[in-house]
Amino acid sequence: MRVPLLDLSEQYRVLAEPIRREFDEILATQSFILGPKVEEFERALARYCGARHAIGVSSGTDALLAILMTLGIGPGDAVVTTAYTFFATGGCVSRVGARPIFVDIDPVTFNISPAAIANFLEQRCEKNTQGQWIDAGGRIVRAIIPVHLFGLCCAMDAINAIAERYRLIVIEDAAQAIGAEYPGKNGARQAGTMSLVGSFSFYPSKNLGAAGDAGMIVCDDDDLAQRLRIFRQHGMEPRYFHHVIGGNFRIDAIQGDFKHQAASS
Numbered sequence: 001m002r003v004p005l006l007d008l009s010e011q012y013r014v015l016a017e018p019i020r021r022e023f024d025e026i027l028a029t030q031s032f033i034l035g036p037k038v039e040e041f042e043r044a045l046a047r048y049c050g051a052r053h054a055i056g057v058s059s060g061t062d063a064l065l066a067i068l069m070t071l072g073i074g075p076g077d078a079v080v081t082t083a084y085t086f087f088a089t090g091g092c093v094s095r096v097g098a099r100p101i102f103v104d105i106d107p108v109t110f111n112i113s114p115a116a117i118a119n120f121l122e123q124r125c126e127k128n129t130q131g132q133w134i135d136a137g138g139r140i141v142r143a144i145i146p147v148h149l150f151g152l153c154c155a156m157d158a159i160n161a162i163a164e165r166y167r168l169i170v171i172e173d174a175a176q177a178i179g180a181e182y183p184g185k186n187g188a189r190q191a192g193t194m195s196l197v198g199s200f201s202f203y204p205s206k207n208l209g210a211a212g213d214a215g216m217i218v219c220d221d222d223d224l225a226q227r228l229r230i231f232r233q234h235g236m237e238p239r240y241f242h243h244v245i246g247g248n249f250r251i252d253a254i255q256g257d258f259k260h261q262a263a264s265s
Contacts, residue, residue: 057216057251058251060199061092066231067171069096069246078098080117083105084105098139099139111153148176163195172197173199175203197228200217230243
């Protein structure tokens with residue numbers, strides 16, 4: 001007997017009828033990209049995670065890419081992340097022209113080791129006259145990307161303390177961890193909401209999967225949320241007025257509605 005690694009057919013069978021009704025509505029209104037269905041899903045996910053803002057995007061990879069672009073991380077910068085993650089984490093850092101710095105993991109959790117982050121910063125970086133930390137290649141260390149693997153949150157209290165000490169941004173890669181909670185010193189918080197900004201993936205194999213690719217960004221900062229929405233539409237605000245070079249990171253209405261139905265079931 002062959003047992004598939006992943007079998008979504010039963011889940012989709014249960015949801016088939018309500019999803020078809022919603023799809024018919026989308027087809028009738030011709031609102032295929034962003035729009036009311038996506039906004040409804042964004043509001044629902046923001047409430048669920050306890051975030052002020054949720055910004056739907058085209059994939060988990062594009063969520064990370066849009067964050068890095070919006071924060072202005074690029075050539076001459078370095079980003080510290082885990083040596084054990086999917087390719088997209090380091091790949092997005094490289095795509096914006098920055099250098100991913102891979103540090104070791106905790107052998108018990110497989111998540112990034114706060115001690116390894118601190119050791120890299122203390123032993124292999126120097127502080128310049130502007131208070132920035134520079135690696136051996138002369139790059140400015142700008143951010144840390146912890147990855148919450150297998151639904152288990154990283155040691156965020158320790159990571160955030162390191163980031164504060166070294167004046168770094170924390171970007172949570174929560175692609176595999178929607179709904180996971182971390183018992184932090186200020187109370188339990190959900191994955192993706194314990195730093196400046198977090199990202200999720202809705203690839204079909206994830207615990208909240210789409211009928212294709214999709215992703216989400218969550219944050220509490222109003223200005224950052226607005227800039228992320230501009231970046232996901234080629235830097236456009238208002239229509240056909242382009243302030244920056246963004247990307248086509250928009251989420252389809254069908255994907256947003258599919259995930260909303262799945263999450264509500």
